[in-house]
Amino acid sequence: MQNVTLFLKDCRAFLPNEGFVRGVGIAVRGAKIVRARKDLRPAKGVPVFDACGAPVTPGLVDGHTHLGLSEVGDGDVNETSDPVCPYLRAADAINPLSADFCYALMNGITTAMVAPGSTNIFGGLALVMKTRGRRLQDMVLRDPVGMKMALGQNPKRAYGSKGKLPSTRMGNAYLMRKTFQRALDYRAKRRKRTGRQDARDAGLENVLAMLDGKLPARLHCHRADDIMTGLRIADEFGFPLCIDHASESYLVAAELAERDIPCFVGPNYGVPTKNETLYKGFSTARKLREAGVRIAIMTDHGVEPCWYLPISAALAVRSGLAADDGLRAITAWPAEIMGIDRRVGALARGRDADIVVWDKSPLEMGKPVAVFVDGTRVTPEEIERPFKLRDL
Numbered sequence: 161m162q163n164v165t166l167f168l169k170d171c172r173a174f175l176p177n178e179g180f181v182r183g184v185g186i187a188v189r190g191a192k193i194v195r196a197r198k199d200l201r202p203a204k205g206v207p208v209f210d211a212c213g214a215p216v217t218p219g220l221v222d223g224h225t226h227l228g229l230s231e232v233g234d235g236d237v238n239e240t241s242d243p244v245c246p247y248l249r250a251a252d253a254i255n256p257l258s259a260d261f262c263y264a265l266m267n268g269i270t271t272a273m274v275a276p277g278s279t280n281i282f283g284g285l286a287l288v289m290k291t292r293g294r295r296l297q298d299m300v301l302r303d304p305v306g307m308k309m310a311l312g313q314n315p316k317r318a319y320g321s322k323g324k325l326p327s328t329r330m331g332n333a334y335l336m337r338k339t340f341q342r343a344l345d346y347r348a349k350r351r352k353r354t355g356r357q358d359a360r361d362a363g364l365e366n367v368l369a370m371l372d373g374k375l376p377a378r379l380h381c382h383r384a385d386d387i388m389t390g391l392r393i394a395d396e397f398g399f400p401l402c403i404d405h406a407s408e409s410y411l412v413a414a415e416l417a418e419r420d421i422p423c424f425v426g427p428n429y430g431v432p433t434k435n436e437t438l439y440k441g442f443s444t445a446r447k448l449r450e451a452g453v454r455i456a457i458m459t460d461h462g463v464e465p466c467w468y469l470p471i472s473a474a475l476a477v478r479s480g481l482a483a484d485d486g487l488r489a490i491t492a493w494p495a496e497i498m499g500i501d502r503r504v505g506a507l508a509r510g511r512d513a514d515i516v517v518w519d520k521s522p523l524e525m526g527k528p529v530a531v532f533v534d535g536t537r538v539t540p541e542e543i544e545r546p547f548k549l550r551d552l
Contacts, residue, residue, distance in 0.1 A: 219270025248284025
């Protein structure tokens with residue numbers, strides 16, 4: 161283990177396929193983990209962090225948030241001028257200096273998916289990013305990671321109140337199908353005009369990326385009937401998708417499992433705020449897992465605070481989800497679903513050295529003792545920075 165730059169010793173580490181293991185050493189070289197196993201010892205002269213037997217996990221991964229978009233009094237979550245906005249990019253509105261990212265870091269969340277809101281049938285491109293940094297381009301892991309889309313109550317309420325389409329679930333589905341068909345017609349038209357320099361339509365190019373299987377839909381759905389509408393349209397047009405929120409997904413779990421449609425479950429903390437969330441609950445994750453559906457737990461920060469992520473996992477465990485699965489649902493599993501598992505989500509060789517040392521398990525209301533991102537410890541000054549911008 162040459163050139164190791166950091167060694168965490170005496171960790172009760174949460175290891176892939178093993179759960180918590182005592183006496184683990186974690187060797188880091190630069191920004192990467194080079195080894196994590198029981199009874200590993202540091203070489204002489206290597207900087208050592210002694211975990212003193214405390215729980216150590218990968219940095220937590222929140223698979224659905226509006227971090228840096230849902231600013232207090234000046235949010236940029238929803239573009240309310242048009243229900244179909246596939247040309248928008250969350251990256252263009254994220255404030256990397258937002259206090260949101262400090263709240264995430266101080267609670268052990270080192271990676272987050274950030275998406276536009278659910279007012280629109282097509283809301284725009286989502287990305288996945290680290291929560292540490294000052295420049296967005298240095299924080300991004302994958303952009304785009306999906307197209308934010310929505311069915312159900314939000315689009316019809318937002319535009320129906322303005323006397324515009326959609327005002328019903330029928331209108332939601334019509335606009336979704338119409339946009340996919342527009343993209344196909346656009347492609348056919350361009351192919352007939354070989355050699356002509358027609359202007360490209362950025363939004364329809366993004367929709368075509370979905371139809372080519374390169375970009376999944378991150379489909380906002382709560383009710384089971386909305387989920388099934390999404391599956392029907394996906395079957396018709398052949399695009400990949402994940403279901404976000406998934407409040408009634410347990411009612412159609414067999415269909416989701418058969419199609420291998422993953423679900424990002426949440427936010428489940430707090431009372432229902434609208435009709436379609438009446439039957440949300442912390443048992444949903446267990447029911448989906450038992451049915452063979454791939455799951456992750458998320459907060460929808462801006463709706464539910466990101467620091468509730470481990471609490472939500474703990475309550476899912478209390479509702480019957482296995483404890484190790486509760487932690488995987490906020491680390492490895494969201495990373496796998498989003499295609500970033502070679503970078504984050506596990507304490508394993510080659511992964512980014514995003515590591516959290518806790519005073520007790522995060523499923524037991526644990527508090528981070530130390531947070532490392534890309535092999536460097538997060539300092540109190542970094543966390544306090546947005547609250548002291550006037551002093552910079």
